[in-house]
Amino acid sequence: MSIVAQLPVLPIVMPIMAAPITLLLPRGRAPHLWACLFTWLTFAACIALFREVAATGPISYALGDWAPPIGIEYRIDLANALVLLLVSGIASVVFPFAYRSVQLEVDQRQTPLFYGALLICMTGLLGVTITGDAFNVFVFLEISSLSTYALIAMGARRDRRALTAAFNYLVMGTIGATFFVIGIGLLYQSTGTLNMADLAQQLIGQDNRMVQAGFAFILVGMGLKLAMFPMHLWLPNAYTYAPSAVTAFLAATATKVAVYVIIRFFFSVFNFDFAFIGAAFTYVLLPLGLAGMFVASFVAVFQEDVKRMLAYSSVAQIGYMLLGLSFATVEGLTASLVHIFNHALMKAALFMAVACVVLRSGSHSIHAFAGLSKRMPVTTWAFIISGLSLIGVPLTVGFISKWYLLNAAFAAGHWYAGFLIVASSLIALAYIGRVAEVMLLKEPADDGKFVLPKEEAPLSMLVPMWILVAANIYFGVRTDLTGDIATRAAEALMMMAGGAP
Amino acid sequence: MDHLILRVTSKLLFAPIILFALYVQFHGDYGPGGGFQAGVIFAVAFILHAFCFGLEETRKVLPQKALTIAMVIGFLLYSGTGLVTMLLGANFLDYDALVPNSTHHAGQHYGIIIVELGVGTAVAATMLTIFYHFTGREPDIDQEDW
Numbered sequence: 001m002s003i004v005a006q007l008p009v010l011p012i013v014m015p016i017m018a019a020p021i022t023l024l025l026p027r028g029r030a031p032h033l034w035a036c037l038f039t040w041l042t043f044a045a046c047i048a049l050f051r052e053v054a055a056t057g058p059i060s061y062a063l064g065d066w067a068p069p070i071g072i073e074y075r076i077d078l079a080n081a082l083v084l085l086l087v088s089g090i091a092s093v094v095f096p097f098a099y100r101s102v103q104l105e106v107d108q109r110q111t112p113l114f115y116g117a118l119l120i121c122m123t124g125l126l127g128v129t130i131t132g133d134a135f136n137v138f139v140f141l142e143i144s145s146l147s148t149y150a151l152i153a154m155g156a157r158r159d160r161r162a163l164t165a166a167f168n169y170l171v172m173g174t175i176g177a178t179f180f181v182i183g184i185g186l187l188y189q190s191t192g193t194l195n196m197a198d199l200a201q202q203l204i205g206q207d208n209r210m211v212q213a214g215f216a217f218i219l220v221g222m223g224l225k226l227a228m229f230p231m232h233l234w235l236p237n238a239y240t241y242a243p244s245a246v247t248a249f250l251a252a253t254a255t256k257v258a259v260y261v262i263i264r265f266f267f268s269v270f271n272f273d274f275a276f277i278g279a280a281f282t283y284v285l286l287p288l289g290l291a292g293m294f295v296a297s298f299v300a301v302f303q304e305d306v307k308r309m310l311a312y313s314s315v316a317q318i319g320y321m322l323l324g325l326s327f328a329t330v331e332g333l334t335a336s337l338v339h340i341f342n343h344a345l346m347k348a349a350l351f352m353a354v355a356c357v358v359l360r361s362g363s364h365s366i367h368a369f370a371g372l373s374k375r376m377p378v379t380t381w382a383f384i385i386s387g388l389s390l391i392g393v394p395l396t397v398g399f400i401s402k403w404y405l406l407n408a409a410f411a412a413g414h415w416y417a418g419f420l421i422v423a424s425s426l427i428a429l430a431y432i433g434r435v436a437e438v439m440l441l442k443e444p445a446d447d448g449k450f451v452l453p454k455e456e457a458p459l460s461m462l463v464p465m466w467i468l469v470a471a472n473i474y475f476g477v478r479t480d481l482t483g484d485i486a487t488r489a490a491e492a493l494m495m496m497a498g499g500a501p
Numbered sequence: 502m503d504h505l506i507l508r509v510t511s512k513l514l515f516a517p518i519i520l521f522a523l524y525v526q527f528h529g530d531y532g533p534g535g536g537f538q539a540g541v542i543f544a545v546a547f548i549l550h551a552f553c554f555g556l557e558e559t560r561k562v563l564p565q566k567a568l569t570i571a572m573v574i575g576f577l578l579y580s581g582t583g584l585v586t587m588l589l590g591a592n593f594l595d596y597d598a599l600v601p602n603s604t605h606h607a608g609q610h611y612g613i614i615i616v617e618l619g620v621g622t623a624v625a626a627t628m629l630t631i632f633y634h635f636t637g638r639e640p641d642i643d644q645e646d647w
Contacts, residue, residue: 002590006587006592006593009587009592009593013580013583013584013587013593016580017577017580017581017584020572020573020576020577021573021577023569023572023573024569024570024573061592062592063592063593063594064592064593064594064595064596065591065592065595065597
């Protein structure tokens with residue numbers, strides 16, 4: 001077989017075939033090593049795929065050799081190659097990191113199931129990203145969601161509230177997926193096709209109620225999945241009570257993939273000839289993005305639980321992504337794509353730092369962070385550097401995101417949005433600064449709810465965490481890598497949508 | 502012995518149900534049916550057994566460990582078919598590669614029969630696993646069963 005010709009399907013086939021085998025492995029180290037091996041192989045395949053796409057343009061792969069639009073097509077262009085790279089990259093760092101953290105937080109007898117579910121979750125997210133078939137998006141979305149519910153519920157060993165959090169997410173996520181599939185059904189009804197490229201062709205000139213309703217269902221369904229303010233209520237609990245490694249993985253990938261789906265549908269399936277697209281951008285995404293940025297950031301400031309604080313911060317950061325794409329310009333879309341990538345790097349690093357603290361102190365309340373700089377300096381500085389990145393300090397990826405976003409806001413004539421971006425960054429300074437102050441200056445007060453950490457986190461956790469912290473700085477300096485790719489991807493998407501490039 | 506009539510009847514029904522499951526399974530590539538329905542019918546035979554003889558008796562016949570292995574094998578039968586077609590130089594799940602140079606797409610028939618067998622195995626095992634865990638009376642699922 002020619003490995004290059006089969007490359008597009010490898011990131012899906014490898015992990016999904018590895019996942020069930022994980023169940024048969026003996027408990028302990030084996031499932032973890034097996035899962036790590038396959039995330040690395042998948043990452044390697046995604047890198048090869050990305051290079052291929054960057055060099056030769058979009059790749060199409062017909063599953064079962066059924067030519068699109070009849071068969072399922074995997075279609076990879078720069079936009080989803082970037083997201084594929086992100087998801088598999090984060091997985092290849094978080095999986096090795098997970099071992100010690102999972103040992104503490106998840107029932108030892110569940111480890112084969114845990115790593116199996118984590119692999120399936122990754123496959124689902126990659127599948128949503130890679131496919132060019134609208135219904136296939138739904139199938140992979142369910143694959144990733146179902147395993148996510150189980151993964152969150154596995155946090156019940158430490159805190160029984162993980163069960164209600166997982167159930168809440170199950171209800172909300174299922175409503176979201178149902179709305180999404182109703183939307184796809186309406187589009188199918190009016191066009192008779194499910195292939196995205198073909199949908200875009202068939203939808204031309206079909207500005208009727210059914211298409212509008214389909215669009216609205218897709219927007220609301222995906223809005224639930226990506227925790228768009230005010231549909232984010234499932235997210236804080238799910239992230240707080242899930243095992244720490246799961247939170248790090250999900251926060252960096254799951255919502256990002258949902259944002260990608262929104263971008264894909266808005267720009268590649270629908271186009272700017274539809275009046276309602278513009279209205280949705282101006283009257284739904286823009287105000288909700290701005291509201292999310294402020295309300296969620298503001299709520300984050302008052303959280304006693306660092307994990308929950310970062311979860312609210314995620315909702316706020318999703319506001320930035322929605323704001324970027326709501327400008328419907330190349331600059332805005334670029335900013336959105338760059339922020340998808342960058343926010344994944346910083347949030348994964350932050351949640352990994354929290355996981356290290358949980359490992360040593362047994363708690364993610366802010367009190368457990370008191371005086372941490374003396375006891376766990378390496379973790380403390382990882383948290384502070386990625387926190388600075390979240391705020392948007394120069395030389396970090398956060399600054400690059402904000403820079404692109406400000407550029408886009410002023411170029412699109414929404415100068416007030418530019419000021420609001422800066423203002424909301426100041427709120428981020430408040431909540432990150434609060435934790436930093438506690439870590440650096442406060443004396444630990446033992447209230448019996450946690451143990452004082454005696455030593456630094458193990459190397460198996462520090463190394464992956466610092467790889468991500470280093471990535472935060474590397475991509476903050478080498479902006480040509482993400483910026484150029486995102487610009488090219490955004491230009492291609494705008495061409496498809498028929499807007500001015 | 503309690504519930505004698507029920508138990509004798511269910512024993513009589515057991516084999517025909519499984520036979521029907523196999524009929525639906527191997528009829529599925531041409532007519533209505535297929536792996537999913539067959540898997541459910543297959544599982545129903547064992548669920549009936551559990552209703553009439555108690556869960557413990559069924560667990561002796563089909564322990565959870567065997568079900569887990571069956572789930573994995575079922576899934577790997579499906580995806581393995583795709584892997585084989587890839588190794589034969591065609592796209593993932595392009596069954597034509599199984600019998601090249603066939604004038605009437607014989608590979609498509611072989612492919613779908615193997616894939617449906619995988620689906621049937623996995624669905625039957627999963628249905629029974631869900632049933633075991635819902636009917637098991639332990640307050641928590643006994644993790645040693647996994």
